[in-house]
């Protein structure tokens with residue numbers, strides 16, 4: 001197994017919201033985007049960072065070798081369920097089939113694809129063990145990392161944020177053409193996908209963006225069967241204490257701009273999306 005380390009901030013065990021079954025979620029540090037609403041500010045830079053919380057000093061970020069990370073992930077193997085002694089085909093084509101998938105490992109972030117090359121030896125071993133692997137991604141990453149991801153990842157959670165080229169660049173620091181190209185690669189792979197749409201006051205909730213998101217969803221559904229479901233993520237400010245912990249250690253990171261979305265707005269947006277697709281659409285409150 002290669003020795004290039006993987007920089008992580010947290011391994012969350014017994015997670016029920018990051019894919020099928022009981023999962024172990026590894027949060028990888030580093031992200032090319034700067035979403036003003038980000039709730040994981042400790043995962044933005046690709047290097048360890050000091051924090052101070054409740055008067056206690058610490059460091060966000062720990063380097064693990066692939067062997068060390070694999071050992072941590074496989075500690076939960078008995079909870080993933082199913083026969084995980086042999087590699088499996090985990091392809092599914094409808095949301096109703098998600099429940100038949102076992103638990104497993106989810107890579108999240110930050111943007112886990114920034115460290116995809118170093119994750120390859122971990123993924124290879126997880127595959128040998130038959131462990132189901134999911135990825136939560138913004139897709140703003142290199143084509144090489146996406147090519148590796150479609151080789152190893154069984155299930156994708158893909159964000160749909162700001163579709164306008166200029167606003168995407170100015171607000172998120174992202175290139176929408178990179179996103180669109182990477183989206184095509186994932187869709188061409190046939191791997192199952194859940195699209196996650198953060199609904200953020202002043203950034204993603206305007207009528208033009210909602211229309212562009214709806215058009216994307218419609219076009220994807222028209223050209224493939226691998227979108228299983230749409231999740232509309234209601235804005236929250238649960239990351240605030242992590243911003244404060246970074247600032248207490250000297251970071252000049254700006255606090256998130258939280259405006260909040262009403263339940264009525266979320267239901268109206270859900271109706272707009274349902275008007276263009278027969279896929280399940282769900283409002284998620286965290």
Ligand code: SF4
Nearest residue numbers: 031033035038110138
């Ligand atoms: S992509 Fe995710 S981790 Fe990166 S800045 Fe946006 S919300 Fe934060």
